[in-house]
Amino acid sequence: MNDDRPPPTGRRDDGDRLRLALDAAGAVGTFVFDAASDRLDGDSCFWSLHGAASRTVVRRLSDLKALVAVGDRERLGAVLRAVGEGSLPRLLVEYSASVGGTACALLLRGGRLDDGRVAGIVLDITEQRDVEAALRESEMRFEAIANSIDQMIWSTTPDGYHDYYNRRWYEFTGVPEGTTDGEGWNGMFHPDDQERAWERWRESLATGEPYHIEYRLRHRSGSYRWVIGRAQCVRDEAGRIVRWYGTCTDIQDLKEAEAQRELIARELSHRIRNIFAVVSSLVMLPTRAQPESRPFALSVQARIQALAAAHDYVRPHSPASATPGPQTVQGLLSRLVEPYNAADRSRIVVDGDDREIGLQAATALALIVHELATNAVKYGALATDGGIVGVASAATDDRFVLVWRETGGPRVAGPPTRSGFGTSLSERVVQMQLNATFSREWLPTGLVVTIDMPAARLAS
Template sequence: MVSRSGEVVGGLFFGHPETERFTEHHEFLMDGIANQAATAIDNARLYQTAQREIEVRRNTERELLKTQNDLEAAQERIKLALEAGAIIGTWIWYVPEDIITADERFARAFGLDPARCHDGLPLKDATLSIHVDDVARVEAAINTSLMRGGRYSEEYRVRHADGNYRWVEANGRCQLDAEGQPLRFPGVLIDIEQRKQVEINLKRREADLALLLDATADGFYAVDTEGKTTRCNATFLRMLGFTSEADVVGKELHDIIHHSHVDGSHYPPEQCPIYRVAQSGDLAHVDDEVFFRTDGTSFHVEYWVRPVIWEGELQGAVCNIVDISERKRAENARQLLLQELNHRIKNLFSITNGMIQMTARNSTDVKQMANALSGRLMSLARAHDLIATSITTKSSTAGPSRLRTLVETVMEPHVGSRSAALKMSGPEVSIGPSAMTSLALILHELATNAAKYGALSDPNGSVSVMWEMSDEALTLSWKEAGGPKVAGAPDREGFGSQLARLSAKGQLGGAIEYIWEPAGVEILLTVAADRVGR
């Protein structure tokens, strides 16, 4: 079977069990049937082809209709955006010709002639109104898009027709040809002045908040729910020894600043009140723990932890930290001074008893004894007045006094009328209230020990007090002579000696040294020069 176009489309077969049954008439009939079958097949194929073409056409029409609808929707959205003021202009830059065409809104935004923008103008003319501080950045972004193609986005300021600058955002796409060369560069211009003002106001408020936080004496430290630091203030950085906020933001600091308890035992992160509040939303207050600086040293702190909640969701926690090292030292000093008060009371009884006996041995009658004893007791009271401020207050409010006067006042109850029992030598040195308190405590302790066990316990004993002042320190030498023979250093350091050592080191920034000579103890006391006048 052959189609009208001469294409073989199939074949027909006729058969009979007996031979020579077909005649020429039958063959002619077969040819006719074959031609009709070929025509039918050919017509069927033409029909199928037509059906496919019709279906393709229908699909194309549907696609065109959809594209038309999408285009109309896009045009409507652009129109709405333009009318709403979000998009303030559109442009197309034909890069090879360096001609940019733009709509009227674009022209107004750049302070250009709308007619020129409609007809086309060079890019350099269209960008003349960009703020001088933004030009280099915009040109760099455009050049990058020209080289790579694709999306372009940049924010900058442009001068409007009224002479004022406003922030805009330019969004476009550079289209490249088959050889990778820039061809067209369409885009839109969006007014972001209001958004920029909001951002500026937020930055200003952020700066004000940071300034306020940095001005506080307390350390400020915030974490998210995972324990990572989100922000801190300058006091926190100074307190812990960090250089900048970049050293802590985004990091978990527990293993750096909070890894151990006061007793030195390990502090697991899951037990940390700061992390616990950040995860639970509870409150926490810890009145005495230790934090560790980056150099490994520790200090006592009191801190409060509060949850940070935004729009009903827990964001983390904020911790306010107070360095209570001074408070702890003051508490320790207070306890020490309370013990000193007990110690002094006991010493007062002992000294009073010794003075009564010494006065009795050297008095000829009761009246003479009463007068001498009264004077010595009053001298002891005056010396006690010098150390009273260290027991009741942090420091005396009195003005500077002379070192010689201080030594005389402290020693008077112990030497009395025995002028040879005290020898003093040294320049005039003014002593500040705080230093006087500490020196009075130390000298009172030395004098008491000398009266109880040393040179002043013997009627023929004496004490030599000499001092000198340099740019670095005040050096005071205390030498005893004429008393009982010194067997050597005591087996243990008494409370009074401990007090003297702590006062010399802590309050006076110096040291105290004992030299146990058989003829009498020698004591060397140094005071830092910058502490003498305090």
């Protein structure tokens, strides 16, 4: 069947369409080289990319070489002729040229035609090479920094695939490079730590939360050493994770120092406990010859025992006497008031906000609570069967307030006419060791004591 339709108007031949495509691509020049006649036919873009001022498009290979950096001339000519002769399957060569006094990187690529000529294009790849050079320089700086610090550094892809370790990692582990890529890193952990490390790492990968864990890592000696593993993700502008960067820090020496320090601290606590016992005995010794001094000696002995209890709570003399978890105000108060509470009834109830406590603050609070409890037994809420004491604490970022409230005891007529030794001691301890205010309210229903201290003093 004949097609009588006229050809479409405005149709271009293949050469025109190729030129339009190359123009749209930007700085791309075309050429044909005939080695037999030494004819080099390049379009205007081809020659302008080489910095040629003339618009002449037909030249010789020597004309091109004259526009190329001296060190690249012979190599460029050799490659062009080799492709024309068929000894090279394709043309692909990079070289430099000077355009307006500025060095440019060019890429010549193409192939051999059936008639032996070489046809191809030239591309300006200066920007690409500048980016690659900047990237190489950045990578070199990163490697220099990563290998200069005494820490193991690693990175992963967004899914957690480990693909980089610095030199320190291989020096520490002694494994061949690349053997811990991917998931191979987990096999370097102590068997008892592997599942825990995996679980924590999977959680970070799923949530993007920072990775932080302590585990034992196999050293090149074959032993396991404690390290801290940390990692954080890097996100793109859309919030997607694009990379994880992490470190491993050897803390074996620190762990051993902590163990040694703990051993020394326990030994010291044991000796201090013995000192408390000796002092307590010495206080009671004169009462054999002076029975009239026994009440005073007993009160001093009770204070020493309160201090011993506080010290043993914060600095236990043995693992058996240690309280699980951190030492806190609530834990100390519960231990101090335990002798006043029966199995079926609590006479002193402790509640409220809790904070960790140090040795100095613990000994101060122990003296204060002992004095308040002793007076409550003698004169206050604990002097009757129905009386109780509430010890409530409230904490803010910078203050810690402790309130001792007695109810159900004898009706209070007013403040006492004089202060005893214990009361004066408590006020002095509060002011000097805790930098706190100590106030009393003698309500008809019972005594209320408020201790207001800087929160930072609790850690002392």
